[in-house]
Amino acid sequence: MGIDIAVFLIVFIAMEWVAWALHKYVMHGFLWYLHEDHHVPNTQRWWQKNDFFAFFFAVPSFLCILFGTQLGAPSWVAAFGFGIMAYGAAYFFVHEVIIHRRLKWPVSQNWYIQSLIQAHRAHHKVATKHGCICFGMLVVPLKFYKKSLAKN
Numbered sequence: 055m056g057i058d059i060a061v062f063l064i065v066f067i068a069m070e071w072v073a074w075a076l077h078k079y080v081m082h083g084f085l086w087y088l089h090e091d092h093h094v095p096n097t098q099r100w101w102q103k104n105d106f107f108a109f110f111f112a113v114p115s116f117l118c119i120l121f122g123t124q125l126g127a128p129s130w131v132a133a134f135g136f137g138i139m140a141y142g143a144a145y146f147f148v149h150e151v152i153i154h155r156r157l158k159w160p161v162s163q164n165w166y167i168q169s170l171i172q173a174h175r176a177h178h179k180v181a182t183k184h185g186c187i188c189f190g191m192l193v194v195p196l197k198f199y200k201k202s203l204a205k206n
């Protein structure tokens with residue numbers, strides 16, 4: 055049980071780094087063609103090609119949970135999957151709901167959320183493959199925390 059919780063937490067934290075690398079080197083790299091419509095939105099449709107990246111979180115977490123709970127793999131394998139799933143849910147909530155307001159769920163803002171918003175706005179300042187900054191989502195450069203703390 056203890057190991058499962060440890061695996062869950064480590065995977066959740068590590069996923070921020072994985073998502074950062076995915077965004078910086080893959081989405082703004084050889085799969086830019088799928089990410090481009092997130093930076094230059096097509097106003098004709100709600101879905102973005104960029105939404106394809108949800109599978110990056112969903113498929114491995116589904117498989118880990120399936121094997122860890124149903125197919126005889128050790129329980130930490132399921133915990134690994136739940137860690138990815140929880141990170142994917144947090145990413146979705148912060149990025150699609152809070153920042154881009156693609157779903158109009160009511161959200162309250164605190165200094166932490168405000169610093170994530172500011173950092174991601176800085177990412178969207180540039181709408182091209184190269185030249186962007188702030189590829190992380192839940193962990194952003196210190197200056198954004200300092201700025202929003204100063205305002206609160």
Ligand SMILES: [Zn+2]
Pocket residue numbers: 077081082089093177186
């Ligand atoms: Zn981007």
Ligand SMILES: [Zn+2]
Pocket residue numbers: 092149154174178
């Ligand atoms: Zn965005």
